[in-house]
Amino acid sequence: MAPISAAVVQDLFSTPLYRASLAETAGFAGFNAELEAAVLMLAQEDLAGRQWARKHAYAGYTSYASLDDLPRRASVFAELKRRLAPHVGAFVETLALDLGARGRLRLDSLWVNLLRRGGTHSGHIHPSSVISGTYYVALPQGSGGLRLEDPRLSRMMAAPPRRRDAPAERQSFVTVTPSVGDLVLWESWLRHEVLPNAARAPRISVSFNYGWT
Secondary structure, eight states, X not given: OOOOTTOOOOOOSOOOEEEXXXXXXXXXXXXXXXXXXXXXXXXXXXXXXXHHHHHTTOSEEEOTTTOSOHHHHOHHHHHHHHHHHHHHHHHHHHHTOOOGGGOSOEEEEEXXXXXXXXXXXXXXXXXXXSEEEEEEEEXXXXXXXXXXXXXXXXXXXXXXXXXTTOOGGGOSEEEEOOOTTEEEXXXXXXXXXXXXXXXXXXXXXXXXXXXXX
16 A cells, blocks of 8 residues: 555654663762662661551562651662752653742652562552652562553553554553663653562662652
8 A cells, every 4th residue: 555645643642751870970889789778777677667568468668658758867868869859850851841930849758669579569650749750779680670551541442452563652561671770750640560579689679759849
């Protein structure tokens, strides 16, 4: 069949994903090692967080529901907050967000995740935030990636599936496989999940939300 002349296909309503690596920044090795040690210490000492994890069948430890002051509690988390700021600012520019008189987004939550073997986190969104993200501290081989879902999926009732060779921007699900030191940012309404950790060692990360307050 001959191509249709003068046809234009325009992509609308894109879903940007921001990826960067902190691994080449000054003092990275010491910073990342200190961050890993801090997470392991919290996993031992945060009784409330451990109890929450057991109650909610979280295979490992998270400070999500127990500690809301990590940047004030330990200087390494304050340093992480400092390193995140320029990347969040760059992503805001990419998204063309109009922040008005407030001028910037504010980090309003930050928590650590230690997923043991078999641990996963089912699909969810962060409805009270603008930008969410994760920094990856320790990723043993087989520890599982971050899977992102096309936000239009629930409206595609009669649509056929995408071909396996479709480009990422046409897929219904895209899995990001990060490396240690990677930072991934997305808009908080984007549904995402953590795939199961198949490694023997824990998968360690720090997640966070930025709000417009």
